[in-house]
Amino acid sequence: MDIKDYMKLPYTILVQEINDESGHYFYGRVLELDGCQSTGSTLEELYQSINEAMEGYLEVKLENHLPVPIPETAEKYSGKFVLRLPKSLHRRLAIEANKEGVSLNQLALYKLAR
Numbered sequence: 679m680d681i682k683d684y685m686k687l688p689y690t691i692l693v694q695e696i697n698d699e700s701g702h703y704f705y706g707r708v709l710e711l712d713g714c715q716s717t718g719s720t721l722e723e724l725y726q727s728i729n730e731a732m733e734g735y736l737e738v739k740l741e742n743h744l745p746v747p748i749p750e751t752a753e754k755y756s757g758k759f760v761l762r763l764p765k766s767l768h769r770r771l772a773i774e775a776n777k778e779g780v781s782l783n784q785l786a787l788y789k790l791a792r
Contacts (some may be wrong), residue, residue, distance in 0.1 A: 679746075681736045689749050691728060693721070709746045711735050761786075 690709035696702070696717075704724040707715035714735040733784030739746045775785040777778075 681740065684728070684746060685732065687749050688751075689732070691725075694723065708735075709730055710749050712747075714715055735784050 689711065691706050692709055693704055693706045698704050703717050703719055704721055705715070706724050706728045706729075708728065711732065714731050716724065716727040716731040718727050719721055721742050724765075736746060738744075771785060775782045778785060780788075
């Protein structure tokens, strides 16, 4: 595969809007490509710069005959995982779910998605 082939793959780009002492900007990183990140003043600028960062990342990997991570598909995941937690936290979450009129699973999903 060459750089163009890799660029067509569905890599996960995480975007965060930043407002700090240096100003307002967008930060993005490619989840599967460790260290591949960039910033931009606008979302459009961020996506342009993150694509350039990805191309540079892939170029270095390929030139040095290093393995390139491939994005995994959602089909690989069942949507379930087991989580052990202290009994006191389980109790507190169950009470909160009951007060909200939702299941414990729904409450946990809401809290994880925030």
